[in-house]
């Protein structure tokens with residue numbers, strides 16, 4: 001189902017476990033920072049709404065989405081229950097978009113396979129800035145909210161498994 005038919009910020013709040021005891025690391029790309037800041041705010045607000053203490057949200061910034069891989073790997077080594085990797089990759093004139101998107105996708109996948117701490121993929125891979133605006137607090141909701149809910153659910157799964 002496309003995002004256009006499935007608002008990123010809409011979910012059944014009664015199904016989300018209380019996250020008061022959890023600690024989360026959020027790694028934020030500085031590329032397209034007007035977008036990534038909106039994603040971060042959406043994630044932070046959702047975490048706080050579900051009981052996470054402000055002091056249990058740790059943020060690190062990295063230069064671009066490709067550096068989310070290394071930043072998330074180092075964040076996994078911190079005392080956190082899950083990591084959220086936030087980035088925004090927008091198609092330019094060349095194939096660089098393809099390589100960045102594939103690289104960060106595979107890198108974050110690898111971190112989930114090789115280590116115990118879940119890393120949530122909150123990376124927009126859009127054709128243009130408007131699509132990114134629409135998905136970071138615009139008409140299609142906020143992918144940061146979606147990522148925060150995923151992080152809480154995966155932290156709970158990790159705790160119970």
Ligand SMILES: Nc1c(NC[C@H](O)[C@H](O)[C@H](O)CO)[nH]c(=O)[nH]c1=O
Nearest residue numbers: 029031063064065066087088089090
């Ligand atoms: N074009 C975008 C980039 N490019 C930069 C890379 O992510 C990386 O920082 C650089 O290649 C150095 O390793 N990054 C984004 O996050 N978004 C873009 O649209």
Ligand SMILES: CC(=O)[C@@H](O)COP(=O)(O)O
Nearest residue numbers: 090091092093094096097
């Ligand atoms: C995703 C990118 O790296 C891209 O935005 C860079 O733009 P360009 O392909 O025009 O160099």
